[in-house]
Amino acid sequence: MKKVLLLGLMLLFASAAAFAQGRVVTGTVTSGDDGLPLPGASVVVKGTTIGTATDLDGKFSLNVPQGSNVLVVSFTGFTAQEASIGNRSVVDVVLQADIASLGEVIVTGYGTQPKREVTGAVSSVKGDVIQNLPVQSFDRALQGRASGVQVRSANGLPGGAVNIRIRGVGSVNAGNEPLFIVDGVQLNNAANSSFTQANPLAFLNPNDIESMEILKDAASAAIYGSQAANGVVIITTKKGKSGKARFEFNAFGGQTQPMKYLDVLGGAEWYTMRREAFQNSGNTLPEANALNNMARLPSNWQTLTAAELEAIGQGLPTYDWQREVMGTGNLQNYELSVNGGDDKTTFFVSGSYNYQQSSFQPVDFERGTVRTSLSHKATNRLTLETSINLATVGQNVPFSLDGSFLGNPAFSASLVLPHNPIYNEDGTFNQAIGGVLGQNIVLVNEYNSGKTRTNTLVGNAAATYKILDNLSYRALVGLDYNLIQEDRYRDPRTPDGAGVRGRATAATDWRTRFITTHTLNWNKTFNNVHNVSALAGFEFVSETRQGINGESINFPTFQFRYVDSGAEPVFVGGFWTGYRRQGAFMSGNYSYKEKYLFTVTARYDGSSRFGADTKYGLFPSVRAGWNIAMEDFLKESEIVTDLKLRASWGRAGNDQIGNFAARGLYGTGGNYAGQAGMRPTSLPNNNLSWETNESVNLGLDYGFFSNKLTGSIEVFDRRTKDLLLNQPVLWQNGFSTIANNVGELQNKGFEFELNTINIDKGGFSWRTAFNFSYIKNQIISLYDDLQFLPANPGIAVGQSIGNPPVPGAAAPGSWFVQEYAGVNPATGRPMWYDINRNITYLPLAADRIYMGSNLAPYFGGFNNTFRYKGFELTAFFTYEYGAVVSDGQYNFLRENGTRLTLNALREVNDRRWTEPGQITDIPRNLTTNAGNETRGAGRNSGSAALLKADFIRLAQVTVGYSFDPSLLRSLGINRARVYAQGLNLWTYADYPGYDPEFVGIGTGQVPLTKNYTIGLQLGF
């Protein structure tokens, strides 16, 4: 504020001095960053009070008195520069951004802070890092970018769900979703589509993001109290900057490709395998039976010899079903933005179009967005802002999200028996498919249809009023509308629609979130050394969801595809749910000479989800920091540039449970004989209350050698107390679970971030960013001194709880299974270890041991950027280590066609036991008893089919070239960049399934893709 006053005073003096003698000097002040003019820069004649400010085009005109020959040009955030006039009358000045003085600014709870004053664990990801990545939602782009933040795509659906865990998994049954805030509007990231996954965060074009801050420790997040237990991700979108209108055009296009095709058996190979299985099972007609399994047994088979039948089997053809239904897809993206303004009003307007196909067509994603951001200084004291994001997303839905449905191409493509032709000779679909997967998935894919449309509006309006120069009040109202409309049709020409002559389903889901936040900010500096600031606020959030849905069957013909055309309704449904939250919060900051930093925060929050007497909770935090580099003994150090020690403790809350979980309810259910039924659905718990996260964080931020080497180290201990656990109730008492506050969980870990400028010489630079996280997740205690949860012994004291796949799903627990001991070399029988480490064929429940979980304890990212003149090369790796997963798709393949007539992996079949003495892990093939030995456990039992999901992935490679701005000016272009980019080009993993990165059961899920793009960016 003082600066503004000073500037005003200076202008006053300037006009007074204009009467003096002198000469007129004009010029333009531009930014060294982008070459654009800088409006509002101060131009002062050195040694005088004569000065002016640049206009919207960065131009100035100044009367310079005789004898003065130097101008001082300054602008906030840039290094002030002196320019000697000499005998020039036009003086153009290029200002360079002043990184050292300004420092990085971090968005924190309800405000911003210079990075060097931050005392909590906060990771910041700038928008330019994720710029132009062909991903549909920004959460996906966070993978590997920040320590402590683990990101996994649920699957390869474009715009699908993303699993994001900040510092581990903190809850068994309550949600583990971080709080996402876009421009002050708190979002719900649950994907509520019925037929696909419609990630609500996909409403925002990732290129509209200025920065993302991740508040990781409870102390930083505690100001958000009730929703902060799983961390907070604050998204700041791009805003307008004053100056003449600047246009940015951005386009990229390319292809998606499957990362992998599974190497499965061919027709004759499968026949051979099956014939051998019949022989092993003592069958007297192995050739005939194997052919019969494949629906290739000739009707006159009894007249044929075994050798003749064998010849038929060996002559069977092979068709590649995977390559028929999987393949390359298109992707493209176009966007145009314009921003600018004057000293009172700035604006940013952008529009974008994004399209991407998955590797399983027609599954795709198509989005259009429009974004407007306005800021207006109504008076010196009042600032008005608004930001409105509109998006519409259309997705062609998959047959199913996952599951072993015959018609699901992602399931059947690798498992259908390979001798089945896809097309008849006349080009029609072959519908006589031998084997258990008796559907032609290419036909099914062709005839079925379904579409999900998601319309989103996220917007806010805010007013900031300066009550005093050091006291301001800000009011914000925000809205988050999310409307999903979808329909799906099972065509009567496909097997699933044939029996019912077509089945159409329609659904809607309308979510409305309202938020209002009111804050007061105050700060004051005493004696130039004591900085004190405080914030107080109140917030109210309300969310309601409702929808209607219906299904009908019996359609006149397949051309009728909408739910109203079905003669027979199957169901008509609808739902309504909602909750409210409110809270008051405050924080106080004190710093002494910017050396010693202290912050306390507290929030008192209430949620409608809890019991009548226990709705409210208190969430305090304290943080302290010591800027060691500011101490006298280091101030002059040439080695140490930055060094800050941080410590924090905080408590945050989690209320991500069902909206009515505390209530004892009767719900509809159990209709009988067409008459309505109702039944008790939940038990009341009037004392149900907050699950709390208390975390201790110790951190060290460092910068050495003029910040050529920067980074941070964190250690933390995050404890979840009073877990919102679905405590099992004995089924004999009529219920399954009751939500209760019992048990304790710990995530403790270590995070390391290192950013280096390896070379920066002669226009060539090489920068590296590396991060590493280790998190140990374990249950500390349950209830009643239990060592494991009766309903799920994988949830056990001392063991990891695993990673829940989707919001609302329970954490799966650790693998608690019998350890596989391989195959008996003498007989080919699968063996397991019993609890005494003896071999058994039939392991019991008592033989189970803990064998890890699907939550990777080690993960991170590694980025390299090379620049030379206009060229740049980025190579970004992500990695995960230590997760143990069960991949349903692989489990089916690992059966090696023994239980069901399904295709098999070549590498599995090659390892099958065939002769005594062979040491292997795949049992001999059998046909009897579902492919298993009598009185022996199933071949996939215990740990036999568990997989290590470790991987290192080249997540991104970008090669770009930026044209020299001076060459472009004549074309009216300020900036031009072309680039080529590849995503997921290479993965190092010892993984037999499609891809180690997925969440959920793995069966029939669309896997992630490789993407290739080329792009163009223009600024004018």
Place this chain on the structure above:
Amino acid sequence: MKRNNSIYSKLATLFIGFAVVLTSCDLEVNPRQSIDAVGALDTPNGIDAAINSIYGRLRVESNYGRDLLALADALADVGRTTSNSGRLIGENNNQPNAHFTAGFWQNSYAAINEANLVLDQLQKGVPGASAAQLARWEGETKFLRALYYFDLVKAYSYIPTAIYTPGVTDQGGIPLELDGVITLEKALTRQTPRATIDQVYNQIYADLNSSIALLTVAGRGIQYASGAAATALLSRVALYRGDWATAASAATTALGTSVGRVTGVDNYVSGWRQSANPESMFEVRIQLAAESLGVNVSLQSSYTALLNLENKNAQGGWGDFIPNATILGFFGLAPLQIGNPASDNNNWDVTRNSDVRAGLYTTGNTVRGAGRQIESTKFISKNGFAFGDNIPVIRKSEMHLNRAEANYHLGNEAESLAELNAFKALRGLGAVTVTGQALLDEILLERFKEFAFEGHRFFDLKRYGRPIIKTTPAVNVQFDDFRILPPIPQREVDGNPNLNQNRGY
């Protein structure tokens, strides 16, 4: 300074404002699709709906929807599996743990709790209810509670006529819960041990006798409990208990009612083609397409790959569980080509002997790719939509067989044989002349034929302590084998220190 003071007082006011807002803002949000459990049952409509839910639970897969028929018969010596969908293979092989499921226990006890809650409410009174309604509700609810307990105890425990004890601890019956749970405290603390088998049967008797007294003979129709249905169920329970006199007398009473009609040679098969089998005294109704269990686990899908009998080429269910050689032998079933070309499934049927029940079997189709098999068509979308079949729980024919068997044990062999031969005549079979053990065997054989694919056989073997002998698959389960009983769900044993697991698990 003065200005500052006013600002601070404004600030203070603001904070007080916040506090007021905070305490006054309503955080109460009520669900709109559910109602509070307190008071949910104190209206006549509420009780009606709550009882519907108890009926509805009979329909689920783990109970009459599939397992009490198909899974029970897979455990026994009725049929073999096809591997078409991979279902019921483990059960058919009597693999350890492949047995009645945890869901059966869970769903049955949930139904029992709902019944207990209704009965608790009836004791407190239902405003606006008539005496007739009160009697009907109590009678139907007690019938349902008796049925669920009987289904549980016959599966999880030995049957009183053949309790295996040598060398092992008799784990007894099942936990008897007779009052409802609707509070957290009770839900978390009630840890009832297994009652004795005798206690469980006493309770079932008490409930059924109460039902018989409270309900009208015909009730509201065969999809609901009635006096006749309760009497018929009592006859079966008594038969299992070895209470032969009650079994016989209840059968006589049941046969004397107007509910259900024993069909004969002319109308036996056509009865099975009607949506409500005329023989039914109590059946689980599948009225709407939404109530069907669908293509994967419905009884029709379990038994046949046909969608309907009109066009055998239409793709239906899986046909996972089909007759074995024993059943084929009973009815003289063999594939028979009746037209050309052979590739058309409609050109195939089966040979049949004089037993009218042979008409319930025919060839399936090859649409699933696993060959054309001879299948049971007792369930074949009779209700007019795919996989929609009402499920008979008690057919009146059973009363004749119950009474014949009871009379045999009561020493009335002549009556027994007469009844058996009369019944055989109804099925197109000639009379037999047997006595003693051979008579009993002949009665049990007739039960086997009559109720194949209806879930009786496993329990008929179990209540005589007879082994399960199968050739396809080649599995023999002696009566002393632990696999006669299913495991009690491990979570229940883990969570209830008073609950003993069955032997061998």
